Amino acid sequence: MLRDELKKEILKISGLQDAKITEPEHAENGDWTTNAAFSLAKKIGKSPNDAAEDLADKLRSEKSDVVDRAESVGGFINIWIKDEVLLLSLGVVTKIRSKNTKINLEFVSANPTGPLTMANGRGGFYGDALANILEKTGYDVTREYYINDAGNQVRLLGESIEAAEGKREDKEEYYKGEYVKELAGKSPEEAIQFLVGEIKKSLEKAGIKFNVWFSESKLREKKEPEKVLKFLEDKNLIEKKDGAVWLGEAVLVKSDGEYTYFLVDLAYHWNKFFDRKFDMAVDIWGADHHGYVERMKKGVEVLGIGPEKLKIIIMQLVRLMSGGKEVKMSKRAGTFVTMEELLDEVGVDVARWFFLERSPNTHMDFDLDLAKEKSEKNPVFYVQYAYVRMLSILRNSHLEAKLPSSFGYAPERDLALKILRWPEILEDTSCDYQVHRLTTYAYELAQAFSAFYRDVKVIGSDREAELLYLVSKAKETLTDVLKTLGISQPEKM
RNA sequence: GCGCCCUUAGCUCAAUGGAUAGAGUACUAGUCUUCGGAACUAGUGAUGGGGGUUCGAAUCCCUCAGGGCGCACCA
Numbered sequence: 001m002l003r004d005e006l007k008k009e010i011l012k013i014s015g016l017q018d019a020k021i022t023e024p025e026h027a028e029n030g031d032w033t034t035n036a037a038f039s040l041a042k043k044i045g046k047s048p049n050d051a052a053e054d055l056a057d058k059l060r061s062e063k064s065d066v067v068d069r070a071e072s073v074g075g076f077i078n079i080w081i082k083d084e085v086l087l088l089s090l091g092v093v094t095k096i097r098s099k100n101t102k103i104n105l106e107f108v109s110a111n112p113t114g115p116l117t118m119a120n121g122r123g124g125f126y127g128d129a130l131a132n133i134l135e136k137t138g139y140d141v142t143r144e145y146y147i148n149d150a151g152n153q154v155r156l157l158g159e160s161i162e163a164a165e166g167k168r169e170d171k172e173e174y175y176k177g178e179y180v181k182e183l184a185g186k187s188p189e190e191a192i193q194f195l196v197g198e199i200k201k202s203l204e205k206a207g208i209k210f211n212v213w214f215s216e217s218k219l220r221e222k223k224e225p226e227k228v229l230k231f232l233e234d235k236n237l238i239e240k241k242d243g244a245v246w247l248g249e250a251v252l253v254k255s256d257g258e259y260t261y262f263l264v265d266l267a268y269h270w271n272k273f274f275d276r277k278f279d280m281a282v283d284i285w286g287a288d289h290h291g292y293v294e295r296m297k298k299g300v301e302v303l304g305i306g307p308e309k310l311k312i313i314i315m316q317l318v319r320l321m322s323g324g325k326e327v328k329m330s331k332r333a334g335t336f337v338t339m340e341e342l343l344d345e346v347g348v349d350v351a352r353w354f355f356l357e358r359s360p361n362t363h364m365d366f367d368l369d370l371a372k373e374k375s376e377k378n379p380v381f382y383v384q385y386a387y388v389r390m391l392s393i394l395r396n397s398h399l400e401a402k403l404p405s406s407f408g409y410a411p412e413r414d415l416a417l418k419i420l421r422w423p424e425i426l427e428d429t430s431c432d433y434q435v436h437r438l439t440t441y442a443y444e445l446a447q448a449f450s451a452f453y454r455d456v457k458v459i460g461s462d463r464e465a466e467l468l469y470l471v472s473k474a475k476e477t478l479t480d481v482l483k484t485l486g487i488s489q490p491e492k493m
Numbered sequence: 494g495c496g497c498c499c500u501u502a503g504c505u506c507a508a509u510g511g512a513u514a515g516a517g518u519a520c521u522a523g524u525c526u527u528c529g530g531a532a533c534u535a536g537u538g539a540u541g542g543g544g545g546u547u548c549g550a551a552u553c554c555c556u557c558a559g560g561g562c563g564c565a566c567c568a
Contacts, residue, residue, distance in 0.1 A: 025508080025515075035511060038548070048548060075548075076512065111568070153568065244566050254566040261568050290497050291563040316498065317562065358506070363499055363561055374505085376531090379517065385531050393528050432509065440507065443516075450532065459528045471528095493531070 001423050002089050005066055006032060006079065013058040014040050023421065030071070030078030031086075031417060037075050048075030083406050086416050090473040093423050093480075097138030104272050105131050107284040108203070109146040112195040113157045114177060114331040116202045118342040118351075118366065119318040123284050125355045125486070126315060128208040129435050130282075132484045137430035142278070143210045146268065149192050150217040151261070158188030177334030202339050206348060207486050216264060224267035224275075225259050228303065231270075237302060247302070250295055266299050273305050282311045282433075290314050313433060315360045321367040337368055346375040349487050353380035356485060357439040379443050380487060386446035386453075387482070388493050390475040393458050397468055404466035411452040412470060418448040419477045426484075442481045449474050 007021050019036035037052035044051065052072035059070040059077070069080040107127025110120050127143070134141045160174040161183045174180075183191045196213070203210065219225070232238045232247060239246050243255035252263040272278045285292075293314070297307050320327045320337060329336045342351050345368060354371070357379070358364065407413040425441045428434075452474075458467040482489050 020509075020511090022509080022511085025512075029512070033512085035549095038511080041548080074512065148568070151568070242566080246566095251566045256566080258566080260566070264568095287498065287562055289563080289568090292568095293497085314498075319561080361498065362506075374518090377518070381531055382517090385529085389529065389532090396528055428509070434509090436507080440516080447516090451534095453528080454525090454533050457528065492529085 001427070002066060002081065002085070002420065003032065003424050006081070009059070009062070009064055009067070010034055010036050010055070010077075013062060014055055016040060016043075023424075024078065027414070029073070029076070031081050032079045034077050034079070035075075037072070037077055041075070051075070052077050083413070086413070086420060087404055087407075087469075090416060090419050090470075091476050093426070099138075100140055101138075101279045102140045102142070102277065103134060104142050104144055104276070104278040104281045105134070105284075106144045106146055106281065108208070109148070110199065111148045111153055111331075112192050112199060113153050113175060114179060114195065114336075116199050116339040117329060117331070117336040118339050118368075119286075119320075119329060119336075121206065121339045121342060121351060122318055122355045122364070123286065123315050124203065124206060124208045124339075125352045126360065126435055127284050129356055129438070129485050130284075130433060131209075132486065133426060133429050133435065133438070136484060137426055139430070142212055144212040144214055145210045147196060147213055147215045149189075149196070149215055150220055151258075151264075154188050154192060157183075157191055161186060161188075161191060173332065175332055175334070177331065177336075180334075202343075205343055206339060206351070214268075216268075219264065219267055219271060220259075222271075224271050225263050228263065228267045228270050229253070231303065235302075247299070250299075262295065262299065265296065266303060269296075269300050269305065269310065270303055273300075273303075273309070280309050280311065282313065284313045284315060287314050287316045311433075313360060316363045318364045318366050321365045322369075326365075337366075342368070342371075345372055346378075349380050349384070350375045350378045352486055353378055353439060357436050359434065359436050379439075381493070383442050383446040383478070383482070384487070384490050385493060386449045387475070387478050387489055388491065389453055390449065390471055390478065391491060393471050394468070394475060396459055397464060399465045399468060401468040401472045402465035403469055404463070408463060408467075409456055411448070411455045412467070415448045415452045415470060415474060418445050419473050422477050422481065438481060438485055442478070442485065442487075445474070445478055445481065449478075 003021050007019065010019050010021065011017070014036050016036055016039055019034050019039065021032050021034050024030055024033040037055055038048050040046075040055065041048040041051040046054075049072070052075045056070045056072040056077050059067055059079070066081050066085045067079055068082040071078045105127060108116070108120055108124045110116055116124075131141050131143045156173065157175060159168060159171075160176075160180050162168040163170045163174050164180045165184050183194065186194060200213075229238070229245070229252065232252075237247060238252065244251050245253035247262075250262050251260050252266075253259055269281060272281050293312050296312065297310060300310050301307050320329045327335055346354070354375075407416070421441065422445075425437055429437050452470075456467060458464060458471060461467055479489055
């Protein structure tokens with residue numbers, strides 16, 4: 001990657017261990033900028049300005065293969081790369097990692113006691129796109145859905161069905177939605193199986209893919225919780241108190257002999273790391289479980305799994321709004337908008353983009369009516385429209401694309417530079433999991449192309465073949481971005 | 494009471510501790526009807542309050558205010 005080459009050069013001439021090479025906010029500040037001089041200044045006792053001046057001088061005299069121009073401004077060093085290098089680098093995505101790291105990415109994992117709600121879409125789309133990103137950057141990713149098909153809620157679902165059939169008195173804690181009535185006549189196991197089937201259908205419709213459906217009841221059949229208990233007992237880490245089994249402050253086995261969710265979760269992670277040999281586990285949870293993160297991390301550490309191997313991502317909750325007021329979404333009360341309703345109302349691409357463009361930390365208020373209204377203005381159409389225009393140019397030209405040796409108008413170079421950012425975006429996101437960076441990038445790429453489209457006419461130009469090269473690289477890149485996000489690439493709109 | 498997250502333009506969101514805080518939308522004024530106008534260009538407009546750390550803070554620390562979510566022998 002070009003940025004890495006540049007970084008090497010800067011580290012070499014500065015003698016620093018590390019330096020940041022970033023895209024400047026304003027294009028007049030270079031193709032890349034580095035703050036290396038600020039760190040260096042402290043080390044050698046010079047002012048940032050002088051240090052930057054020295055470094056820029058060295059960069060200029062080193063006869064770099066990639067650097068065309070280097071300027072020092074107020075301590076920053078702004079760098080422009082050579083046009084021919086830029087052109088040659090387009091579309092070259094070097095494999096970022098060669099080491100085969102096995103990651104277990106667990107997401108959605110909604111209880112199969114009802115249909116998926118639109119809020120499940122958030123974690124679903126996020127997990128799906130994150131999996132794509134990690135795969136693209138060289139990880140071996142398993143996409144896993146953990147099915148809670150054992151324990152309390154299964155019994156509760158069974159009783160809820162009977163209550164709906166009038167065979168038993170209704171209780172506050174029973175599931176109330178319309179769907180419960182449709183489960184009439186089914187045993188709890190049959191109901192769960194049916195609901196898992198429905199969940200799979202919804203996910204498929206949303207284009208959210210899983211490789212493994214991991215069943216809690218199988219985990220129990222395989223006696224994994226017992227293994228964990230034995231392990232902890234051998235290490236003398238558990239104690240019995242009030243008829244229950246405790247690990248520190250947390251109960252593992254209740255006084256009635258039932259296992260707590262904590263114990264089963266520990267067994268589940270034991271299974272991930274020791275039975276299935278994953279190098280890393282990434283769990284995506286809703287914010288309502290955030291209080292559980294510390295306990296879980298400490299728990300797996302006791303099992304001998306380093307805390308750096310378990311990454312837990314908290315998605316902030318989505319609140320359902322109607323008429324300016326919150327509607328408490330609850331499977332139990334039967335008040336929710338299902339994921340399928342959302343997909344039907346606004347379309348899969350819009351729904352996906354809507355969730356993916358936001359940081360996991362954002363608290364979202366969701367109003368379905370407003371979403372319908374706004375869906376026509378969704379940026380996803382802007383991006384897809386740019387894509388369609390690219391196709392149209394490529395379709396209408398009869399020439400072969402040819403590598404240009406230089407740029408004409410400014411929008412050409414702007415577009416090329418934007419294309420060049422793609423590998424960086426991927427690499428950065430594979431490290432910090434900020435998936436929404438990709439939607440921002442997709443929009444910027446579409447924007448750079450739209451500006452190019454307006455100012456540079458390709459067909460009929462005396463540089464048609466060279467311009468075609470740029471367009472085809474833009475199209476390759478945008479295709480790649482959209483595929484990674486899971487957004488469709490329409491041929492016409 | 495304790496803990497986690499959030500507060501940025503009228504609205505919806507960005508910004509690995511970096512330069513003049515960016516987009517979209519809305520509003521205003523233009524371009525242009527082309528290789529697909531679901532387009533392009535420009536303008537208006539913002540970091541909740543107060544301290545601190547730093548060459549540099551929306552970002553880190555403290556504090557105040559407001560909002561969300563957790564604090565089970567539930568899952």
